[in-house]
Amino acid sequence: MKILAFDTCFDGCSVCVAELRDNSVVALSSRMERFETGHAERLIPMIGETMEEARVAFGDLDRIAVTVGPGTFTGTRIGIAAARSLALATSAPTVGVSSLAVMAEVAGRTIDAEMLAVVTDARRGEVYAQLFSGRGGRNAYSEPLLLPIDDAARLGGRGAIVFVGSGAAAVAEAAVRHGRAARAALPDLLPDAVALASIAAGLEASDAPLAPFYLRPPDAKPQDKAIARV
Incomplete structure (x- = not known):
């Protein structure tokens, strides 16, 4: 193949x-x-x-x-x-x-952790987040989510965790404030x-049209009123 x-x-x-x-x-x-x-x-x-x-x-x-x-x-x-x-x-x-699963697959090859969360900066104090086992992107514990930083810090409960991605530092800092054993890694992932x-290679292929997976509506919105022609 x-x-x-x-x-x-x-x-x-x-x-x-x-x-x-x-x-x-x-x-x-x-x-x-x-x-x-x-x-x-x-x-x-x-x-x-x-x-x-x-x-x-x-x-x-x-x-x-x-x-x-x-x-x-x-x-x-x-x-x-x-x-x-x-x-x-x-x-x-x-x-x-x-x-996020692809990023977890990359991180799982270099990080030794029982639990891993990919958290990427989505701006506005939020992150795109998904929880995985430390073995990589084929072992997801959650769906991809859009979460405030404090909520992302609580992903997976109170157990030890490694956060990776561009939002990792902020989320790990919040998790530590909540008394959790957490650390940040791979900020440029x-x-x-x-x-x-x-x-x-391990998934079923499909002939169905691909569709984008968005967690937030687009910032650009159609105008409510038509612009009058000059």
Whole structure:
């Protein structure tokens, strides 16, 4: 099985071409770049470069995997639109995965913890949060949530916990104030397409259209009144 996986949910872009061999996912080529804007301009060239380096043709793909959120509205839409287009062009089925699960998969490979929570800054004193076992993103204890920092600090009860992601420092500080054994790690953590491919290989693919997973309505709203023409 050959998999094309990519993420554009947060402040970066990650692409991987991987192959399932004897129940192990092997990355044939991968790239990750960090930036706050420019996902639309960079994603397709990165996919082309990664496919070329992996020496895999688009017609050989068996699966396309993408993160479906939570994340920025623009970034999430860009990734899903690209996955839909490529699926239409190649007839490869798609798999959508939580961006937080992918981040937990990355963190679980480097952090020794019984309980792990991915918490990314959603601004307005809130974080996108999801609770996992320390083994990674395939062992979720909660759904992805949008929570105030104090509520995120209470995820999983009062047991020891490690918070990872851009909101980790603030949430861990709040947890310690509540008397909890907590620490922050990996503040620069982003979804990695290599981890995404690893998760996607074990999921059922679907021909159904991918849909973005948003935890907050968009800031931009349609106007209530029509603007009069001059």
